[in-house]
Amino acid sequence: MRLLRSAESFPPALRGAVAAIGNFDGVHLGHRALVATVCTEAAKRNRPRLVMTFEPHPRRFFVPSSPPFRLDALSTRARILEQLGIDALLAMPFDARLAGQSPEEFVDHVLAEALGLGHVVVGYDFTFGKARAGDTAMLRELCARHDIGVTVVAAQQDGEVYSSSRVRALLEKGELAEANRILGRPWEIAGTVEHGDKRGRELGYPTANVALTDFQIPKFGIYAVRCEIDGSLHDGVASLGIRPTFANQTGVKLEVYLFDFSGDLYGREMRVAFHAFLRPELKYEGPEALKTQIAADVRDAKKVLQGG
Template sequence: MEEVPESFGPCVVTLGNFDGLHLGHQEVLGQVRDEAAKRGARSVALTFDPHPAKVHRPESAPEQIMGLADKLNAMAELGLDAVLVLPYTLDFAAQTAEEFVRNVFVDGLSACAVVIGRDTRFGKGNSGDFSTMVSLGADLGFDVVVVDDEGHDRRWSSTWVREALRQGDVDTAAQVLGRPHTMSGEVVHGAARGRELGFPTANLSPDACGIIPEDGVYAGWLTDESGHRWPSAISVGSNPTFVGVSRQVEAYVINRPEESVEDFNLYGQHIVVEFVRRLRGMVAYTGPEALIEQMHQDVIDTRAILG
């Protein structure tokens, strides 16, 4: 809060975890942006780090669809003026609904309007709801703009995205997200087994950000630090053909430049891996020869899907 300039307001504000930044989130943030433009105000989203569930029930907190840095980059692309990331702690969660709104929205951001859905909850024990916000707005001097979910067969949600990714259904995940699901992280050294088979891969670090989809082979893209986007066949899993391999995400870049096929090196780079279509599940082959034959077919299928 102390990093918010004193003269930053007035603001149109919304709040949420925005995990995955799916189409529902984008609709809300679009309304914030449009409402701010009408009022000559700043458009601001308030989010939390870590996810509140990790503080209140760490043993059952949902896996995060994307990391904080990726989320902030995606929110910036939507044209917001600012995102306020508040550290979420038990002390912070102990604020009453009125204390939270007064401290953050009014004193901190000089909110002239708050954009929320009818199911929004806030304050200690989630005691504040939509009607609470309307009442506080009347008392503290800001308007409340409601975002309705009507008109959709199923409500856009982070839960829906997680369900799809757990099934390897990256097509449905992309429909809910409004873009393909991605993971990001550093390229690390693996067992070099792909290189031995003629398919050298970029292995994502185990602490990479983003949900790992269901095991299988996917057509997708790899974006390197220079911003170049390479078509790739992506393997997710433990590779059952070989014993003792831990679960990993690795991408084989196709269409490498001819002059640098041998020295094409992504080690240490922070990359983004984008999942477009699941080609197949993981299969234990009788030996390397059958696996190599299948990998050649995977590359052919990836080329066809990516065009």
Template sequence: METWRGIDATPDRWPASVVAIGVFDGVHRGHAALIRTAVKAADERGVRSVAVTFDPHPTAVVAPHAVPAQLTSVERRVALLGALGVDGVCVLPFTGDLSRLSPEYFVRHVVVGGLHAVGVVVGENFRFGHKAAGDVKLLAELGREYGFEVLAQPLTADAEAFSSTRVRARIAEGDVAAAAEVLGRDFGVEGTVVHGAARGADLGFPTANIATAPGSAIPADGVYTGWLHTGSHRLPASISVGTNPTFDGGERTVEAHLLDFSGDLYGEDVRLDFATRLRGQVAFDNVDDLVEQIETDVAQTRAALGLEQRRW
């Protein structure tokens, strides 16, 4: 799979393509169904399949006061789209200039002139062009004029509708299991391991503190089971999200106690996948009660992840 940023970087050797267009934040099961349609249509036509996404989220430009929490970084999004079988992913920088293009200009210069589309696959509620003036009906009309077929479909899989908004709502509630049903995989956050207050180590349960990008979707405060991915390693983790109320903390943090692991991860870029929610955030009366609860959390994490004692 190839990736490129901007229309000007489109490979010249790709004279024709079937293009799937969308923000694709989260790359949920509905997005996956749409991408599979594009791949199949490209195969039938003997051309390349291309997924087109936008960075930043268009709302960040047209309505910055209402930007939704980001489910995936653009790098993660590209990787997930590539895993669905497309030949290429084009990341379009969403700028003020792009937002002001008329629907006709967008089709003529981006879809046809830049991506050489002979087919365009979009969600049935797709909007494009200045002030979202273009819809699927207009896209189909332009397709007849410029020589490409439009395949519009609902964002569904197995007759169940999916949306990034629905994923964000479940994550905000802490229902990571329900979010995974929509995504088709565990929800994950990405970030860098940084130094924290070292309270976990003092209590006998050292944690990796994950600094996430501003605007990232983070599950509701509480304790979760999950996995930390670093390089080729997948490490089981008991995850805490919250403000450490037992210590009168104010800053919201994401921390992962890695089971049966000892090592230095500081400075590493990691992904933390959330499997299940164990409980909400609690302020304990004393440190002994907190330690007892952490021991229970770790035991429940081990059971939930199907682990036996081992060294990594």
């Protein structure tokens, strides 16, 4: 799959594509309905299948002080969309120029002129243009001027509409199983392994400290995880929180103990997929009590990951 970072010099082979437009944060079941529609419409027309999203997320642009909220990295989105059959992902730079475009300018200059789209797929609540002035009815009207077809996909729900905000709320409450169901996969964090204070090694459980960037922070606690490093998978248990047992701790940490790995991970990229929430973060009387609990957490994580 091709990952494009700008509408400039858009590949001629992709012109006429059927494109879904949206933020696609998490690529949850609602987003997957849009992707399925793109694939269906593209097959009818023998056209490329495209997803158009925005980087940074518009919320980060308009409210830069927002706490971390992203459900996935762009690389994660690209991998999942490729698995779903998408040919190319266009990550449009969301800047003052794009934010200031009127709905007419967005359709005329971006969708029609720069991209030459043949058909557009959006969700029922899609808005676009400066001050979110455009809706799906306006999109149909403006696209018709350029012979661009439009399909609006109805809300996907199970009593409650699937949404990225719903997934975020579930993660904050520690309801990982339900969040993963709506995502259609285990939620994951991707980051670089950094140097830590080596406390895990002192306890007999050396951990990889994964850098947290703009990701949504789930409920503090212990998780059963499956990690990917350079294409290989490793089961483990992760602690996410502020480590209240130890004094003078600052900031939220993600520490991962891998069951079957030994070696230097510093500076390497790791994908941490969260499979189960085991327990909340707790404060212990000292290192020995914590060490005993870690041993129990390892047993519980192995049981979950092995399907026991």
